[in-house]
Amino acid sequence: MTSATTNHTNITLKTSEKTSKIEVIKWMITFLIGFSTGLVAFFIDTIVKLLSKLKFNTVTQSINSTTPDGSLVVSLIIMVMFNAALVLVATCLTVLEPVAAGSGIPEIKCYLNGIKIPRVARLKSLVSKAVGVLFSVAGGLFVGKEGPMIHSGAIIGAGIPQLQSITLRKLSSKFAFFRTDREKRDFVAGGAAAGVAAAFGAPIGGVLFSLEEGCSFWNQKLTWRTFFCSMSATFTVHFFLSGLEFSWGSFYSPGLINFGVFKCTDEETVNGTCRLWTAMDLFIFVLMGLIGGLLGAAFNKLNKCLTIYRMRHVFPKHKAVR
Numbered sequence: 001m002t003s004a005t006t007n008h009t010n011i012t013l014k015t016s017e018k019t020s021k022i023e024v025i026k027w028m029i030t031f032l033i034g035f036s037t038g039l040v041a042f043f044i045d046t047i048v049k050l051l052s053k054l055k056f057n058t059v060t061q062s063i064n065s066t067t068p069d070g071s072l073v074v075s076l077i078i079m080v081m082f083n084a085a086l087v088l089v090a091t092c093l094t095v096l097e098p099v100a101a102g103s104g105i106p107e108i109k110c111y112l113n114g115i116k117i118p119r120v121a122r123l124k125s126l127v128s129k130a131v132g133v134l135f136s137v138a139g140g141l142f143v144g145k146e147g148p149m150i151h152s153g154a155i156i157g158a159g160i161p162q163l164q165s166i167t168l169r170k171l172s173s174k175f176a177f178f179r180t181d182r183e184k185r186d187f188v189a190g191g192a193a194a195g196v197a198a199a200f201g202a203p204i205g206g207v208l209f210s211l212e213e214g215c216s217f218w219n220q221k222l223t224w225r226t227f228f229c230s231m232s233a234t235f236t237v238h239f240f241l242s243g244l245e246f247s248w249g250s251f252y253s254p255g256l257i258n259f260g261v262f263k264c265t266d267e268e269t270v271n272g273t274c275r276l277w278t279a280m281d282l283f284i285f286v287l288m289g290l291i292g293g294l295l296g297a298a299f300n301k302l303n304k305c306l307t308i309y310r311m312r313h314v315f316p317k318h319k320a321v322r
Contacts, residue, residue: 026225027225027228029160029161029187030187030190030225030226030228030229030232031228031229031232032160033153033156033157033160033161033187033190033191033194033229033232034190034194034197034228034229034230034231034232034233034235034236035232035233035236036156036160037149037152037153037156037157037191037194037195037198037229037233037236038194038198038232038233038234038235038236038237038239038240039236039237039240040126040130040149040152040153040156040198041149041152041195041198041199041233041236041237042236042237042240042241043130043134044130044133044134044145044149045145045237045241046241046244047134047138048134048137048138048145051086051134051135051138052138055079055082055083055086055138058078058082059075059078059079059082062074062075062078063075082139083139083140084139085139086135086136086138086139086140087135087136087139087140087141089131089132089135090131090132090133090135090136090139090141093128093131093132093135094128094132096124096128097119097122097124097125097127097128097129099117099118099119099120099122099125100125100128100129100132100151103147103148103150103151104120104129104147104148104150104151104152104154105147105150105151107120107151108120108150108151108154108188108192108214109213109214111154111185111188112185112188112189112192112210112214112215112216113214113215113216114216120155121154121155121158121159121188122155123155123159125151125155126152126155126156126159129148129151129152129155130148130152132148133145133148145199146199146200147199149195149196149198149199150192150195150196150199150209151195152195153191153192153193153194153195153196153198153233154188154191154192154195155191156191156194157187157188157189157190157191157192157194157229158184158187158188158191160187161179161183161184161187162179162184182217185215185217186222186225189210189214189215189222189226190210190222190225190226190229190230191229192206192209192210192214193206193207193209193210193226193227193229193230194206194229194230194232194233195233196209196210196230197229197230197231197233197234198233198234198236198237201234201237201238202230202234203227203230203231203233203234204227204230206226206229206230206233207223207226207227207230210226211223211226
């Protein structure tokens with residue numbers, strides 16, 4: 001009995017140690033997913049700014065070289081040619097990988113709810129998505145680089161834990177523990193949350209997106225890992241952007257979303273005190289929130305009433321069916 005008990009205890013300890021190691025590895029992979037997603041966001045934002053700067057500087061030089069009595073047709077043609085060339089590159093990438101067209105959010109929602117979409121989480125799709133969106137934005141299309149970041153983060157979340165790639169077949173590993181559907185789905189949820197966090201600078205918003213909008217399967221451990229992944233992505237993109245724009249580690253960069261710089265001008269400074277807002281401004285914001293809440297409540301009430309009316313009077317079922 002003593003020997004059997006000792007063997008059982010040893011097996012339990014080994015199982016506990018193995019579980020602890022796996023949990024540590026999960027957290028490490030989660031950090032890598034967030035870090036990689038932040039790097040992709042930094043790459044997209046930086047290249048978009050460089051391409052836009054090149055385009056506008058060229059057009060500005062053309063305008064400045066035009067004589068006062070000359071025409072701006074040449075400058076307009078240069079602008080159109082720049083935009084057409086950039087958009088053409090993005091179009092070719094979507095032809096190369098059609099699943100990369102669009103924001104990718106519906107596809108990721110389907111994936112997280114158990115619907116398998118071919119090629120949605122491939123490395124080729126990531127390259128087409130990331131490169132295509134930066135050329136689309138720089139080309140002047142009415143698209144944002146925030147939405148595709150969710151798809152990009154989800155692809156990273158699906159790829160890093162696998163330690164292999166279908167596109168790069170030589171990149172393979174025998175470590176197959178995280179290749180189950182459950183583990184892969186959890187990491188994809190973390191990657192999608194990291195994409196939201198990197199795009200909007202909102203780690204909690206990324207977690208809420210995966211929890212409320214994406215996943216049908218959730219647990220408490222996944223909440224903390226997803227939040228850590230979102231924080232890693234936000235920290236990475238802000239750290240590298242701050243190094244380019246301000247100084248390394250200053251974290252003054254607003255990320256991919258820029259609402260402008262709020263600074264006092266000479267007209268807004270009174271006796272050396274900056275007054276960007278007053279108590280009257282706060283009252284207006286409170287009033288806006290109150291009106292928005294009332295409109296939301298009215299919308300929900302109206303929607304409920306219309307639904308009940310439709311069920312009762314529009315194409316009513318026969319009594320035998322009811």
